[in-house]
Amino acid sequence: MNEIKELTKAEEQIMHELWEMDGAFVKEVIDRLPEPKPAYNTVSTIVRILETKGFLVHESYGKSHRYIPKITKEEYKKLITGKLLNNYFDNSASSMLSYFLEENKLDLGEVNELLEMIAKQKKI
Template sequence: MSSTQLGRVQLLIMQVLWAKRRATARQITDAINEIEPIAHSTVQTLLRGLEEKGSVSHETEGRTFVFLPLVVEDEFKQNATRDLLDRVFSGNVGKLVTHLLKNENVPKEEIDEIRKFINRRSKK
């Protein structure tokens, strides 16, 4: 489960499920359509694939499937970050942070927050 890789739209589906904790395919479709257009049939197909991967399950309420995430969001983020760090930056956190600060438009507030975190970690 922890090594589950998700495509971009699969991740959108999981983000909806993490936020709502449980949702029908229609509710998921509607939530994603607020961000970008997606066909309901596409969401249904991707949900079946996510079930096969063991990332979601469903309960039946009447004739409706209600989907639930089986992957914990924080665990997914931790594993995805570790995978990126290992594959792209050879496990070097400093290279990842440097790359982000050089190539992304990081607002001053976020830099200040990062600096505070680094200072707290340095004192430990």
């Protein structure tokens, strides 16, 4: 896969389940989704779209298919955070961090964790 594309909300929900289970049949994915559960055909269509987009591969078991993530959650996280950083914070991690601080999205414990990470990076 050359370029990872962004997922729709529905595709992302399905991918999170497949990442968590490290692959599954459509019925297993549906079993894990919250109520109201989508129709089998809806999830099956989304899974086939994900396969076409290069996010999944499948193993055949007779007429059934088990879908397996082709990219990791970490790879996708890197893409999404990179786009967020580039598109909304002018590629500035400090701008993004200050936004989260100003919006009270970080509690004191998280701020202390970040300070510890920064201190460790300075020592390296």
